[in-house]
Amino acid sequence: xxxxxxxxxxxxxxxxxxxxAIDALVSHGVEHAPSALxxxxxxxxxxxxxxxxSLVGASSGVRGSGYDLEALRDQLREVLGSADRVGxxxxxxxxxxxxxxxxxxFRRGGxxxxxxxxxxxxxxxxxxxxxEVRHDSQxxxxxxxxxxxxxxIATSPSSAQDVADVAVKAGAQELLNFASVVLHVPPCVEVRxxxxxxxxxxxxxxxxxxxxxxxxxxxQASGM
Amino acid sequence: xxxxxxxxxxxxxxxxxxxxAIDALVSHGVEHAPSALxxxxxxxxxxxxxxxxSLVGASSGVRGSGYDLEALRDQLREVLGSADRVGxxxxxxxxxxxxxxxxxxFRRGGxxxxxxxxxxxxxxxxxxxxxEVRHDSQxxxxxxxxxxxxxxIATSPSSAQDVADVAVKAGAQELLNFASVVLHVPPCVEVRxxxxxxxxxxxxxxxxxxxxxxxxxxxQASGM
DNA sequence: TAGATTGTTAATCGATTAACAATC
DNA sequence: TAGATTGTTAATCGATTAACAATC
Numbered sequence: 001x002x003x004x005x006x007x008x009x010x011x012x013x014x015x016x017x018x019x020x021a022i023d024a025l026v027s028h029g030v031e032h033a034p035s036a037l038x039x040x041x042x043x044x045x046x047x048x049x050x051x052x053x054s055l056v057g058a059s060s061g062v063r064g065s066g067y068d069l070e071a072l073r074d075q076l077r078e079v080l081g082s083a084d085r086v087g088x089x090x091x092x093x094x095x096x097x098x099x100x101x102x103x104x105x106f107r108r109g110g111x112x113x114x115x116x117x118x119x120x121x122x123x124x125x126x127x128x129x130x131x132e133v134r135h136d137s138q139x140x141x142x143x144x145x146x147x148x149x150x151x152x153i154a155t156s157p158s159s160a161q162d163v164a165d166v167a168v169k170a171g172a173q174e175l176l177n178f179a180s181v182v183l184h185v186p187p188c189v190e191v192r193x194x195x196x197x198x199x200x201x202x203x204x205x206x207x208x209x210x211x212x213x214x215x216x217x218x219x220q221a222s223g224m
Numbered sequence: 225x226x227x228x229x230x231x232x233x234x235x236x237x238x239x240x241x242x243x244x245a246i247d248a249l250v251s252h253g254v255e256h257a258p259s260a261l262x263x264x265x266x267x268x269x270x271x272x273x274x275x276x277x278s279l280v281g282a283s284s285g286v287r288g289s290g291y292d293l294e295a296l297r298d299q300l301r302e303v304l305g306s307a308d309r310v311g312x313x314x315x316x317x318x319x320x321x322x323x324x325x326x327x328x329x330f331r332r333g334g335x336x337x338x339x340x341x342x343x344x345x346x347x348x349x350x351x352x353x354x355x356e357v358r359h360d361s362q363x364x365x366x367x368x369x370x371x372x373x374x375x376x377i378a379t380s381p382s383s384a385q386d387v388a389d390v391a392v393k394a395g396a397q398e399l400l401n402f403a404s405v406v407l408h409v410p411p412c413v414e415v416r417x418x419x420x421x422x423x424x425x426x427x428x429x430x431x432x433x434x435x436x437x438x439x440x441x442x443x444q445a446s447g448m
Numbered sequence: 449t450a451g452a453t454t455g456t457t458a459a460t461c462g463a464t465t466a467a468c469a470a471t472c
Numbered sequence: 473t474a475g476a477t478t479g480t481t482a483a484t485c486g487a488t489t490a491a492c493a494a495t496c
Contacts, residue, residue, distance in 0.1 A: 010463065016422045017406065034477060043406050043417075046477095047465055054479060063478040064472040080425060088424070095326065098319035103404075103420040111424055152424065176424060180244065180327075182267050193267075196327040198240045200312070200335055200376065200400060201304060234487065258453060270453095271489055278455060287454040288496040 007079070011052045015076055017042040018049065022073045034066035081110035087146055091163050092154035093118035093126075093133050096178055096196075100154055101129040111150075115142055119159065139163070143170035152176045153183075164191075231303070235276045239300055241266040242273065246297045258290035305334035311370055315387050316378035317342035317350075317357050320402055320420075324378055325353040335374075339366055343383065363387070367394035376400045377407075388415075 021041035025033055039049035053061070053072075056079050060071035090097050093116050104113045116128050119136045126133050134142065142148065151167040153160050153175060160179035167175060168189050177183050177193040185191055245265035249257055263273035277285070277296075280303050284295035314321050317340055328337045340352050343360045350357050358366065366372065375391040377384050377399060384403035391399060392413050401407050401417040409415055 008463070013422070016419065016425060020404065021406065036477085041406060045465070047467095048463095050477095050479065051464080059479085061478050062472060063470070064476045066477070095319040095322035099323050100420055100424070102319065104424060150424075182241065182245070182265060195240065196324055198237070200324070200328060200374075201240060232487070260453085269489070271491095272487095274453095274455065275488080283455085285454050286496060287494070288452045290453065 007055055011055050012079075014042070014044060014048075014052055015056070015080055017044075018052070019073065019076050019080070022069050022076070026069050026073065031069055032066050033069060035061070038067065085110045085112045086150060087112045087114040087148050088150035088152060089113070089115040089117060089139070089142065089148050090152045090154055091117045091136065091139065091167075092156075092178075093120070093123045093128060094154065097154040098128055100152060100178075101131070105129045114146055114148060117142075119155075136163070140166050140170040143167060143172055147171075149173040150176065152178070154178045157181045231279055235279050236303075238266070238268060238272075238276055239280070239304055241268075242276070243297065243300050243304070246293050246300070250293050250297065255293055256290050257293060259285070262291065309334050309336045310374060311336045311338040311372050312374035312376060313337070313339040313341060313363070313366065313372050314376045314378055315341045315360065315363065315391075316380075316402075317344070317347045317352060318378065321378040322352055324376060324402075325355070329353045338370055338372060341366075343379075360387070364390050364394040367391060367396055371395075373397040374400065376402070378402045381405045 018038065021038050024041065025038070034046075035050050035053075036046040039046040042049065050061075053059070056076070058072060058075040058079070060075060061067045088111060090100055090113065097116060097118070101113060101116060104111060113129065113131060116131050116133045117136050117139050118124065118133050121135065123133050124135045143151070149172060151163070151172045151174070153163050153167075155163055157179045160177060160181050161183060164175055164177070164183045164185055168185050172189070174190045175183060175185065175192070177191055178196070180195050180197065182193065183191050242262065245262050248265065249262070258270075259273050259277075260270040263270040266273065268276075274285075277283070280300070282296060282299040282303070284299060285291045312335055314324055314337065321340060321342070325337060325340060328335060337353065337355060340355050340357045341360050341363050342348060342357050345359065347357050348359045367375070372394075373396060375387070375396045375398070377387050377391075379387055381403040384401060384405050385407060388399055388401070388407045388409055392409050396413070398414045399407060399409065399416070401415055402420070404419050404421065406417065407415050
């Protein structure tokens with residue numbers, strides 16, 4: 001039962017790392033592995049790995065001999081939704097937009113990149129990751145027509161709120177905001193903000209404070 | 225007393241958002257504001273804002289009338305270390321490397337971008353964010369000579385581990401890994417891994433599960 | 449003084465870890 | 473059977489929220 005409505009976000013965020021570790025093992029011909037091995041390759045404790053699987057409802061482990069990797073992979077993929085796909089668009093075809101589009105080119109986790117938009121006429125018509133760049137003025141219509149629920153904002157901070165307003169009005173459910181501003185949207189719209197600069201800043205703090213001095217949970221933090 | 229060794233990471237990660245909100249208010253000529261206003265603009269509760277300030281040791285609040293924004297800004301900046309600067313380099317001059325370099329161009333939070341490296345001879349010699357691109361073969365020497373402690377890895381997944389090995393051997397203390405692989409480094413080296421694709425995946429899960437169904441803490445998640 | 453707002457404490461909540469009984 | 477390893481429970485830990493006494 002893929003009751004994903006109950007799975008903690010912290011657990012969900014580790015699943016992709018588990019999948020990567022399993023994929024790597026499978027591609028080396030390994031068919032079975034204990035939790036300790038998969039966990040180590042994923043950068044977590046075996047306790048946490050098993051706990052996460054338990055929360056996710058996956059159960060392809062056999063006491064005494066570990067996990068059937070193929071079966072486990074299929075279960076995790078199902079949770080992460082390889083099945084039903086969700087369409088999204090990227091607004092902003094600068095370097096960040098490019099990088100994001102590339103990161104989605106091998107269609108991971110049920111996401112379909114449907115369109116890329118930019119305000120610069122010079123970029124309109126070019127192709128990124130096999131997708132034609134359209135002008136911002138077509139954004140609202142495109143969202144409405146294609147039932148796009150996710151809009152990734154990779155614009156300058158100054159246009160981010162405008163784009164958000166258009167997207168929300170056209171029916172977007174979720175915004176992923178890479179511009180360094182706090183977006184204001186109706187409560188029914190989910191916003192996740194990511195600031196590349198902030199992440200670097202955090203790392204600098206670690207370096208300054210000396211290793212281990214900060215109350216950091218793990219040395220291999222994952223997710224954004 | 226900037227005892228940053230005791231401040232929880234979760235608190236530190238919110239400070240940049242506070243700074244941005246304060247900057248915005250100051251630039252509009254506001255000199256004083258209550259916690260509720262700054263918090264709202266930062267996307268957190270006023271409780272959390274005050275608690276964070278308390279943990280940070282900042283104290284420019286006056287009961288009954290709020291905070292002196294300039295003083296508060298200075299205190300937060302000090303915690304985030306505008307004072308002593310830390311040098312870092314970016315390896316990989318693709319779109320992601322470009323985007324990262326741009327996000328650091330206005331020298332936030334005590335970080336100095338000292339160099340950009342790429343394995344492609346064609347890119348060597350060009351300039352990004354005012355910095356000349358060097359060849360990967362010079363990385364080890366550069367790290368050693370300039371006392372670089374932070375290395376940002378924005379290469380392809382296949383070369384990430386190689387770059388990590390070189391960086392660690394040359395004396396890097398911290399790696400910020402944007403390639404989708406788990407890096408293996410000595411325990412004394414801090415690694416933070418960020419996967420742009422994973423973040424999009426998480427958002428897709430939110431959309432699929434229906435708003436609010438996931439046990440997400442806040443609708444304006446921040447940091448990476 | 450009366451109103452407003454802080455700084456901090458205590459209560460709640462959630463996430464991680466450790467331990468172990470179940471069992472292949 | 474004996475050894476290994478899971479799945480889950482209970483204990484720990486940390487982070488968030490709510491409430492309020494202190495006080496400007």
